[in-house]
Amino acid sequence: MSGWELFFEAAIKAVAVFALVLVTVIILVWFERKVVADMQNRLGPMRAGPWGILQTIADGVKLIFKEPVVPRKVEYALYMVAPIAALVPAILIFMVIPIGEPFTLGDRVINLAGADLNIGLLYILAMSSVAVYAVVLAGWASGSKYPLLGSVRASAQMISYEAAMGLALVPVVMFTGTTSMSKIVDAQAGDFLGFLGVWNIILIPSFIIFFISGVAETNRAPFDLVEAENEIVGGYHTEYSGFRFALFFLAEYANIFNISAITVTLFLGGWHGPNFGAPDWIAWALPIFWFMAKSFMLVFVFVWIRASLPRMRYDQLMAFGWKKLIPVSLLWIVLSSVAIAVRRLGLPWT
Amino acid sequence: MGWFADMLGPFRGFAVTLRQMTRPRLTTSYPKEKRVKPQRFHGRHVLNRYPDGMEKCIGCELCAGVCPARCIYVRGADNPPDNPVSPGERYGFIYEINMLRCIFCAMCVEACPTEAITMTHLFEMSTTTRDDAIYTRDELLVEMDGTPRHPDPPNRLFDFDELKLGSGWMRATAPGGRAAFEGVVAWTPSATQGELPAERGQSAASGAEDPDPDSRSSSPQGGEELPTDPPDRSSSPDGEELPTDPPGSVDPDSTRSSSTPQGGEELPSDPKDRHEP
Missing domain, CATH: 3.30.70.3270 (Alpha-Beta Plaits)
Incomplete structure (x- = not known):
């Protein structure tokens, strides 16, 4: 295993992850608009391409050619850095998610993840904390009151839900005994009732808490008071236009997919899925298909939530995070550690 | 179990949104498809x-x-x-x-x-x-x-083609536009468009919802659109016997030769004049 091989593998993976994130976001934006339109008896985008599937590309082209207006009072350097700081963590998080079965090329096993870190979960939590910086910087550097309010809201919200999110992950780590994403997926291998996967579904409280915190973490409805239009215009990206705004937009949707993909990896068996005895030339793609299908199922839930629920009030949001989610997840940690202890050591009175 | 139903309350909205996905879309893709406008649409x-x-x-x-x-x-x-x-x-x-x-x-x-x-x-x-x-x-x-x-x-x-549709305007203001003349072909809207189907009045289904424009513009008799039973004709407000046969369209030549523009009202023999209130 020479250094060059490692370099090329890493380079190809980085490019592939970047491309995958971008393509997924393009499909995701269109998907969301279509699903929300369906739920509101509308058609959604219909003009660009068949069923408007090129709508996102058209929007992107439009944003690139728009004039990037820079307000006079911005803190220039930070103002410029913030959109990049928003997108980079989103892509970096996706780097550690295994999207398919590892395959062997020559004498090397290649993981279908950007990097198979043994501290994958911690890395994800760290990166999602870094994403808060982008929001804070954007709001502060804009030199305007609404972005500042939005960013203060966003940072408070993201930090408090980060706590619930981290606590929800603890039982997963306790059950699987690892923080590496690919090992967590491996721990969920096997069949149940013939075709159902042995997923971490048994950790369903963790799953629910994690997903709710994920929705809050990505500032999506019903937790989207970061960009509550009727109060604070667009939130932290009010003063951004053109492609700099598009980067924020891109980061938001990439984060939606990230949360879905992480949830799939941790709780829904990752790329595991039935292969129905398919021939080899299909079988190699099936894990990727299952991963994508499960992820988009969760993305659908994201959109479904957005179409169904109204926006929460700020005190409700904070109370829900601190008074409900965190105590419940702490309780669930205690319960699951008792369960693990009983499984390992037997009941205390025996 | 009341508390359980209360807990599920906020989640009923999810069923609503999911159910809406199966409903028909209300959007009309405007320049491509156009709605049939009401007969008396206030256009140009x-x-x-x-x-x-x-x-x-x-x-x-x-x-x-x-x-x-x-x-x-x-x-x-x-x-x-x-x-x-x-x-x-x-x-x-x-x-x-x-x-x-x-x-x-x-x-x-x-x-x-x-x-x-x-x-x-x-x-x-x-x-x-x-x-x-x-x-x-x-x-x-x-x-x-x-x-x-x-x-x-x-x-x-x-x-x-929409322009060739007889609008409701001529009929609304024409002598034949009276409710008492429901079911009677009474007016030629404008030149060479043939006769509109007979008056249907407000008791029958509205013509605006007719999806097939041909049945309105080109079918001269419009017989299938007539209300099969005209009970309101026989019991007109003034109690007078209504004409049993349609008066027919006005002959263009007679219109021109007559000194007043509305040839129909000039003819005293026209049965519909007897019903002026």
Whole structure:
């Protein structure tokens, strides 16, 4: 295993992850608009391409050619850095998610993840904390009151839900005994009732808490008071236009997919899925298909939530995070550690 | 179990949104598909002609007088004796409507004594200059075959067939538009468009929801659309016996030879005149 091989593998993976994130976001934006339109008896985008599937590309082209207006009072350097700081963590998080079965090329096993870190979960939590910086910087550097309010809201919200999110992950780590994403997926291998996967579904409280915190973490409805239009215009990206705004937009949707993909990896068996005895030339793609299908199922839930629920009030949001989610997840940690202890050591009175 | 139902309460909204996904879409992809407009849609005006091509406008300026937006400018002129433009003494020499001021109230249609000005289904009137929004006599006059002139060149986005539909305007103001004449073919809307189906009145299904425009414009008898049983005809308000056979359309030649523009009302033998209240 020479250094060059490692370099090329890493380079190809980085490019592939970047491309995958971008393509997924393009499909995701269109998907969301279509699903929300369906739920509101509308058609959604219909003009660009068949069923408007090129709508996102058209929007992107439009944003690139728009004039990037820079307000006079911005803190220039930070103002410029913030959109990049928003997108980079989103892509970096996706780097550690295994999207398919590892395959062997020559004498090397290649993981279908950007990097198979043994501290994958911690890395994800760290990166999602870094994403808060982008929001804070954007709001502060804009030199305007609404972005500042939005960013203060966003940072408070993201930090408090980060706590619930981290606590929800603890039982997963306790059950699987690892923080590496690919090992967590491996721990969920096997069949149940013939075709159902042995997923971490048994950790369903963790799953629910994690997903709710994920929705809050990505500032999506019903937790989207970061960009509550009727109060604070667009939130932290009010003063951004053109492609700099598009980067924020891109980061938001990439984060939606990230949360879905992480949830799939941790709780829904990752790329595991039935292969129905398919021939080899299909079988190699099936894990990727299952991963994508499960992820988009969760993305659908994201959109479904957005179409169904109204926006929460700020005190409700904070109370829900601190008074409900965190105590419940702490309780669930205690319960699951008792369960693990009983499984390992037997009941205390025996 | 009450607490459980309470807990599920917020989640009922999810079922609602999911159920909506199976419902039909309400959107009309506008330039591609167009809705059938109501019969009396308040669209752009037209100046009508008699079936022989004579203009109906007599230049009386009543439309300009009644217009609440003051958007109509009319000047009448005497008809040239050797080549008359309208059957009357005078005709609309200048006729301009400023569509930027028009509020589409159709008071002009109400005021017009000769049904010269009516409204159409046309509503796509965007222009790039204000001057273009002032429609002159040439643009407002229908073609010799009764079709309204469209200001734009033929384009696949425009539904020119729609112009051939008889609008409800002529029938609303025509003698045959009375409710007592439900089921009676009584009026030829404009030149060469044949007869509209007989009056259906408000008791039958509205013509605006008719998805097939051909059945309205081209079928001369419209027999299948008639209410099969006309009980309200036999029990008219004044109790008089109504005509059992339709009076038929007005002969174009008789219209021209008669001195008044509305030939139908000039004929005393016409049975529908007996029902003036």
